[in-house]
Amino acid sequence: MPIYVHRYVTCAVLLLVLATFAHAPTVAEEVRTIPVGQRQLFLDATTIQEIDGLHSTMHSPTKRGAVLKPDVDSDGSRVQTYGTIPMWSPEENIFRMVYMAFPMENHNQIGAALATSKDGIHWTKPNLDQGVTVRGSSRNNRVFVERDLRWGDNALFNVIYDASDPDPGRRYKGLLGVNGRFPVVSGDCIHWTKSADVRIPSGDTSTLTYDEDRHRYLAILKSSSKYGRAAALSVSTDFDQWSNPRLCFSTDDQDQQIALDVIRQRIQDPRLATPLFVDPEPTDDFKPPKGHIPTWRAECYSLSVFPYEGVYIGLPMIYYPTGLSLPDRNNTVGFHHIQLAMSRDLTDWKRLGDRKAFIAPSAVDNGLTGVFDRQQLMPPSRPLVMGEELWFYYTGFKTRIPPYTRNSDGSPRDPSSLTAHEQADLEDGWAAICLAVLRRDGFISLDAGEEEGTLLTTPFILDGNSLRINADAESGSIIVSVLDEAGQTIAVSEPVTGDHTRAALRWSSGDLKKAQGKAVSLRFTLRQTQLYSFWYE
Incomplete structure (x- = not known):
């Protein structure tokens, strides 16, 4: 071409x-x-x-749009992978993918679910009949580790398939819990048990990958640095005992300077959805203070790391907070770019592409409905190798907070004020799993x-x-x-x-x-x- x-x-x-x-x-x-x-x-x-x-x-990979949407009742309005990608089952000749489903009206009904596919694009949500009642029915695709766990403790994140494990009952592996992670295992991706009573410290995002070259597991955990959110690394050779997490990736001074232009360009671009809350633009000599809620800066919200042809490739999820979330002012809203980095030792990182977006939010100039990845983008743990292509399954959010719930002053929004387009967008769902495709080696x-x-x-x-x-x-x-x-x-x-x-x-x-x-x-x-x-x- x-x-x-x-x-x-x-x-x-x-x-x-x-x-x-x-x-x-x-x-x-x-x-x-x-x-x-x-x-x-x-x-x-x-x-x-x-x-x-x-x-x-x-x-940048070519976007194919949302491939797994919140389209069954038990999904609620939001489905999210937390880094999990499709896993090929050679016994059944299908892909399996674990995701989290969010019926937002009842947090006790948030939980893990299973989808299957023959081609990685068209997905089925099987009735597993595990006895988990969601919105009045137990006919759903929910899975769990322990039946009594509720949202937070029941979060099944970062599921991988480890073909190298000699025990078939441990080949599916994942991390359990929002605040801290417990290693869990399964033989069928449906019935799960804790592998060890070991809690790996982390905030509410993480990724997991198996390093085939060095025969070890890499957990990339949510930590903090002087600029807010950052990524830490914990390593295990048996999936049960884990090293103490160490900081492995953070934004830096250069990111903070870039952030001012990135945010400014974003809110001035009519094709892109503007975050609901935008604080006044800071002065030219602005330096972000320490703390977890300042705006107009860059943070590493999460990091995916995977071995690729003798090196490690990183997908840092860079968060650009634009404004304090009203009325509580205890968090922020903004948008994300998935960037590209590489390392040979998981310590020193080379930022690629001039720190521009590898996967950027999508525009809404052709309509709202169906465009999920417009503000918050969460990277996969690694791409799926499909022949001579790399398939990136990432979670796309329309907004950082539930859409159409607040006005720009933080007051509750009257549902009757929604336009027909906004109502259709709301019914379409809040978050979905999207696909972007890159040629093999095409970074x-x-x-x-x-x-x-x-x-x-x-x-x-x-x-x-x-x-x-x-x-x-x-x-x-x-x-x-x-x-x-x-x-x-x-x-x-x-x-x-x-x-x-x-x-x-x-x-x-x-x-x-x-x-x-x-x-x-x-x-x-x-x-x-x-x-x-x-x-x-």
Whole structure:
């Protein structure tokens, strides 16, 4: 496809990259070992030795809209995953997904529920008949850990499927409770038990993932920093004993400066829904004070972390509070951006895409009904790999507080004052689970326009029979040269054209036989092309 840079967030990194690699190590000085089949992305400097005439672009996934809505009576007006994604059951050939359902008129009826799907898009809510009465009926899809637990204590968050566990009764894992988390397990995603009487400290959001590379579980918990909400990390190797949480991600001074422009642009954009409460814009020398309710700043509301091709990718949920919530003034309203970050050690994080939104709130200029992700967006624990695509299931909220319940002065809103469009929007529901789709490895690309650009990789040991690339060269071409330790050319590929997620290189001169087990670098020559990754098999 043609390169339309204006569709994406473009990072002006060329000069920075050139400066970074002006003194890059030679092949003889440093050689990496890359596992066979591990894709090498261009998220940080590790893969790049020299670059010329290329720029970096962050790509946002394409939204597919709400795929799981509050459409049965027991759901109430709000369904929410808390990071849970669809889990494939090989025994039944279906996806399972646990979500929380919120009949807001009775908090004692808020609880966990199960949905199933064959394709990840069309969902069924089976009648499990677990004896949980909601709105006068027990014919529903509710699940629970302990029958007597009520909202708060019964919150089943962050469910994952762990195929590596030798005990089939423990392969579904989750965290239980709003204020603090207890590890829970299940063999069928319906009948749950506590795995250990261990309470992991956390606020009301968290995510959970299994780190396949290091055989450990990562719980990302709600904590705090000088700028408010932040993320902490707790680690376990057996899912029962957990390390003391440590702060692993927070907003910083740069985020606070950016927040002023982000909020200002948001409330001035007629296409976007303005939060109900907006405090006066602060002065130019404004510095957010410490505390949990100031507005016009940036907080990390939650963080999702997942291993991906040898690195960790983070999806920080950045919260931009615009105003104190009236009349109580004990919280705030605002909106969220899901941003993109990466780390190699879960301590030092590189923010990607100039800290712009990876997944942003949707506009309402074409109508209100059906647009759930207009203010609050909660990221998935990780994307679902579907062939050559990454599917992001995130929760979208129309508003931070229940919609159409208050006026802008905090007084209760008269239901009879709703317009026909507002009434239809209210009946549509408050929150739903939405889907956005990205090409495999499609987070960041290195791009060339009409002028040719080149990339020289850092050296690595070649231990495969073929090289593959993920690139969009539909309007251009890409040629790959293999260089030895002395910088001499071993092989040159035929030009690759077209849009490919796993193109196998063919050689116009030379081949890889002489390079087996030796240190090599790759030189990519691009024209009108976006390069996402490379690897060998």
